[in-house]
Amino acid sequence: MKTEHKEKMKKRRRNLKLTVAYDGTNYHGFQRQNKCVAVQNVLEEVLPSIFGDSIEIAAAGRTDAGVHARGQVINFFSDGMIPLENIPRAANRLLPKDIVVTDAQVVDRDFSALHSAKRKKYIYKLHHNKIPDPFLRRYSWHYEYSLQLEPMQEALSQLVGKHDFSAFRAAGGAPGSPVRTLYEASCQKKGDIFTFCFWGNGFLYHMVRNIIGTVVKVGNGKISPAEFAEIVQSRDRNKAGKTAPAAGLTLWQVYY
Amino acid sequence: MKTEHKEKMKKRRRNLKLTVAYDGTNYHGFQRQNKCVAVQNVLEEVLPSIFGDSIEIAAAGRTDAGVHARGQVINFFSDGMIPLENIPRAANRLLPKDIVVTDAQVVDRDFSALHSAKRKKYIYKLHHNKIPDPFLRRYSWHYEYSLQLEPMQEALSQLVGKHDFSAFRAAGGAPGSPVRTLYEASCQKKGDIFTFCFWGNGFLYHMVRNIIGTVVKVGNGKISPAEFAEIVQSRDRNKAGKTAPAAGLTLWQVYY
Incomplete structure (x- = not known):
């Protein structure tokens, strides 16, 4: 079932790789939390409004509460049509000021921010x-x-x-x-x-x-x-x- | 009456000059406010517990909401006996981390952080x-x-x-x-x-x-x-x- 869902995601139009910088002071780490706000919660709430579909993020590293990132990398599959060069500006207009998308790339279908990290x-x-x-x-x-x-x-x-x-x-x-x-x-x-x-x-x-x-x-x-x-x-x-x-x-x- | 009060203050043991650095992001400026928190509110709340008497601060400059300081200077008269060299550490232990006392001096009775600034x-x-x-x-x-x-x-x-x-x-x-x-x-x-x-x-x-x-x-x-x-x-x-x-x-x- 999970594999099926993943395969469905992979059929979406683009695999997007975003570089994200954040001041981690006010977040309970990167990884999604239920009872408190992590960086992933914010990204998964904000990015769908740019791409028009739900977003499931994979990230290079799970930073802890209070830890910062200059070059966190995430990827997700999306059918959204927004031009690549507009993504950072569109995202940063909606994100709180302590989370910034610094770069966006289209990558190969088999790229994973987590598993491809060397x-x-x-x-x-x-x-x-x-x-x-x-x-x-x-x-x-x-x-x-x-x-x-x-x-x-x-x-x-x-x-x-x-x-x-x-x-x-x-x-x-x-x-x-x-x-x-x-x-x-x-x-x-x-x-x-x-x-x-x-x-x-x-x-x-x-x-x-x-x-x-x-x-x-x-x-x-x-x-x-x-x-x-x-x-x-x-x-x-x-x-x-x-x-x-x-x-x-x-x-x-x-x-x- | 105001002059009388000032003269009474001036009879206290020491005129103290403190240098204060602060990240002004979370404060409504330096000058004391009634309805919100300014840096002066915090200092006048914390310093009495070190000096043992009430404190009335004069400051070199009234920075606005969100403005920072590396070298704000304040002075006040106090009978408190705490040794000069212990003041920064004692104050910083009690102050929030975005306000720091970086230096303390005993100065002449006629020194005013506000009026003596050149x-x-x-x-x-x-x-x-x-x-x-x-x-x-x-x-x-x-x-x-x-x-x-x-x-x-x-x-x-x-x-x-x-x-x-x-x-x-x-x-x-x-x-x-x-x-x-x-x-x-x-x-x-x-x-x-x-x-x-x-x-x-x-x-x-x-x-x-x-x-x-x-x-x-x-x-x-x-x-x-x-x-x-x-x-x-x-x-x-x-x-x-x-x-x-x-x-x-x-x-x-x-x-x-």
């Missing part, structure tokens, strides 16, 4: 200062304790490559292999902003925020880069640090 | 792009039409010096001389962000936003820099452009 990039921002900044509070973790860049860079470099990331996997995530490949795990500092970049073939539930919560212990001198490596090898979530706040995290880009 | 700097940000940005929407004017930097720079340079700014004065502002001196009126562009800087000995009600609304007509090619100068000389508010959106404006710094 790599993803996440950026995490930390504001390192005794005094908070009201303009950064929605988009960074405000951290006021001692924090050294170099030990964090050393710890993160050990994550590059293919690893079992069980130590950073949240309870409650989907089952499946905990092995992922990271192409980049880095940290740069500019003024009082630390920017962490993670680029990989996939990410476990809470993986980036759990890595951040642990690597900050390295930056703070509580554990050494070698102990960080031991935590990874232990595959024991209880040995790693706390989950870092959602506000600092942004799904930056999805690669197909 | 110069102020305002920054206005405009995001020039067909597509809005959900992370800039609270802090900039999203402008999607043609916009040239050089004509705006030429127009603004004519504002430097001592001028009658009646053409940019909002109805409803306080009476008094419309003459102000600007030391800087400039515009720079980085990527798709235009940053306007105004530095002067004082500003009329809505003056910066009215200048922006007019100079953008120059950037858009609707009027020339020479016609901009004629509008200034006309001293006629009806000849100038619309008031630019509040979100782009930040009270950057106050000089004493």
Whole structure:
């Protein structure tokens, strides 16, 4: 029955791929919720009025409550005739200002925003200062304790490559292999902003925020880069640090 | 009676000067309101619990609803004994996250945040792009039409010096001389962000936003820099452009 429905959807005129940016502060994550408002609820409410048919969205990544996106990717099948180049403007006129469609493409019938994704990039921002900044509070973790860049860079470099990331996997995530490949795990500092970049073939539930919560212990001198490596090898979530706040995290880009 | 009250206040132990940064998006301006929440309402509610006495704030500038501040300055007299260096942390623990005390000083008894201010700097940000940005929407004017930097720079340079700014004065502002001196009126562009800087000995009600609304007509090619100068000389508010959106404006710094 479900397959039948999917096949029916696939007979629609176009498979549309939209890139979506959002300030996640006021949403309960991306994935549709019944009792609270997620980004998907808003998109599935607004897009039908542009396309003229009901919309069922598949998305590249399920961002959590408070997590942001610059390059979330969604796709759906539609018979709607609106010219491609008019889609972002038409959507943005109806969407709340914290959700923006930045691009629209027609893609192959077998493209899936979720299943076709090959790599993803996440950026995490930390504001390192005794005094908070009201303009950064929605988009960074405000951290006021001692924090050294170099030990964090050393710890993160050990994550590059293919690893079992069980130590950073949240309870409650989907089952499946905990092995992922990271192409980049880095940290740069500019003024009082630390920017962490993670680029990989996939990410476990809470993986980036759990890595951040642990690597900050390295930056703070509580554990050494070698102990960080031991935590990874232990595959024991209880040995790693706390989950870092959602506000600092942004799904930056999805690669197909 | 009012003078008597002021004299009584002045007998308190310290005259305190606080620097305050705030994201003005959710406030009805700085100045205390009865029916809605202004930044001053919040400060006058929170600060007494730190100082132990009632607080009456004087502020350098009354920012409008939706306008931000990095360097708003307030002062008040208090008998409270809290050590100076503990004030920002104690205040920020109690304040909502969009209002931050960034600095505290003890100042001379005759210092007034309002009357002692010699110069102020305002920054206005405009995001020039067909597509809005959900992370800039609270802090900039999203402008999607043609916009040239050089004509705006030429127009603004004519504002430097001592001028009658009646053409940019909002109805409803306080009476008094419309003459102000600007030391800087400039515009720079980085990527798709235009940053306007105004530095002067004082500003009329809505003056910066009215200048922006007019100079953008120059950037858009609707009027020339020479016609901009004629509008200034006309001293006629009806000849100038619309008031630019509040979100782009930040009270950057106050000089004493």
